[in-house]
Amino acid sequence: MHTKEEIFNTIKEILIDDFGCEESKVKQDARLVEDLDLDSIDAVDLVVKLQSKINQKVDPEDFKQIRTLQDVVDAVEKIVNANH
Numbered sequence: 519m520h521t522k523e524e525i526f527n528t529i530k531e532i533l534i535d536d537f538g539c540e541e542s543k544v545k546q547d548a549r550l551v552e553d554l555d556l557d558s559i560d561a562v563d564l565v566v567k568l569q570s571k572i573n574q575k576v577d578p579e580d581f582k583q584i585r586t587l588q589d590v591v592d593a594v595e596k597i598v599n600a601n602h
Contacts, residue, residue, distance in 0.1 A: 547587070565578065
């Protein structure tokens with residue numbers, strides 16, 4: 519899971535399977551709160567699930583300014599690629 523497309527697909531799968539998001543709404547420009555109805559607890563759960571997928575610790579600070587799904591993809595890509 520190193521390319522943005524692979525990261526997006528992994529996150530999309532988590533959002534659909536674990537959070538019950540409608541597949542049609544899970545787009546890169548989707549806003550986490552407004553479009554996908556995620557709250558702060560969901561955001562924490564998403565970070566925990568991502569940590570297990572990438573096998574790396576995620577600093578919550580990296581996710582403070584995240585608003586869209588693309589922001590999540592960019593943050594995860596930065597973490598994954600920084601450690602390779």
